[in-house]
Amino acid sequence: MSIVENLNRIKKSIPSDVKVIAVSKTKTFEDILKAYHTGHRDFGENKVQELIIKQSQLPHDIRWHMVGHLQTNKVKYIAPFVSLIHSVDSLRLLKEINKQGIKNNRKLSVLLQVKIALEVTKFGINPHQLESLIHKSHSFEAVKIEGLMGMASFVDDKNQLDKEFGALKYQFSKLKTKHPSMKVLSMGMTQDYQQAITHGSTMVRIGRKIFGERST
Numbered sequence: 001m002s003i004v005e006n007l008n009r010i011k012k013s014i015p016s017d018v019k020v021i022a023v024s025k026t027k028t029f030e031d032i033l034k035a036y037h038t039g040h041r042d043f044g045e046n047k048v049q050e051l052i053i054k055q056s057q058l059p060h061d062i063r064w065h066m067v068g069h070l071q072t073n074k075v076k077y078i079a080p081f082v083s084l085i086h087s088v089d090s091l092r093l094l095k096e097i098n099k100q101g102i103k104n105n106r107k108l109s110v111l112l113q114v115k116i117a118l119e120v121t122k123f124g125i126n127p128h129q130l131e132s133l134i135h136k137s138h139s140f141e142a143v144k145i146e147g148l149m150g151m152a153s154f155v156d157d158k159n160q161l162d163k164e165f166g167a168l169k170y171q172f173s174k175l176k177t178k179h180p181s182m183k184v185l186s187m188g189m190t191q192d193y194q195q196a197i198t199h200g201s202t203m204v205r206i207g208r209k210i211f212g213e214r215s216t
């Protein structure tokens with residue numbers, strides 16, 4: 001199956017208000033352009049270095065999403081163009097994003113990454129720290145917190161995934177009542193996006209199911 005067919009199939013099979021981020025990490029310009037020429041504009045990367053090279057070489061109307069762990073000292077490289085940073089997991093990082101937003105004279109949209117998986121390797125904020133982080137960021141004029149992001153455990157156990165996605169949806173709903181600007185819930189990848197959507201995901205980040213398996 002081709003990249004174009006994969007992408008079109010996925011879009012047809014999900015509700016039209018769920019946004020697909022095509023995660024193009026390790027993939028070539030050529031592969032990305034195949035998706036681009038279908039009219040798709042939202043692409044995700046997880047490494048700053050790769051993201052800035054692709055941004056400079058590919059069409060400038062692509063909306064680039066930073067989905068991977070972001071180091072504070074690298075925010076400056078993506079601040080001029082990034083569309084949405086999905087992976088904010090500390091006040092320190094948020095502060096730096098604000099600083100770079102001011103420097104670039106743009107308001108940077110971010111999601112707070114919440115730790116929902118049992119696995120210790122997954123980054124993210126503990127759910128009980130969300131409210132305080134949001135509170136502390138009120139003075140950050142160049143940051144817009146648009147919602148939450150989460151990565152579930154890499155397991156086949158549907159009950160486990162129900163628990164993790166359900167927990168994130170619960171946090172999202174709770175915050176939304178207090179902070180109406182929260183409208184994005186980024187959860188779901190190739191192996192679990194359908195289940196994430198049943199739990200209220202508004203944004204799915206899909207790589208392999210569009211571009212094929214990664215070799216690196």
Ligand SMILES: *Cc1c(COP(=O)(O)O)cnc(C)c1O
Pocket residue numbers: 023025046067068151189190191205206207208209
């Ligand atoms: C790689 C990646 C994805 C996409 O994963 P696939 O399994 O290829 O769909 C989604 N989110 C993040 C944060 C990623 O790093």
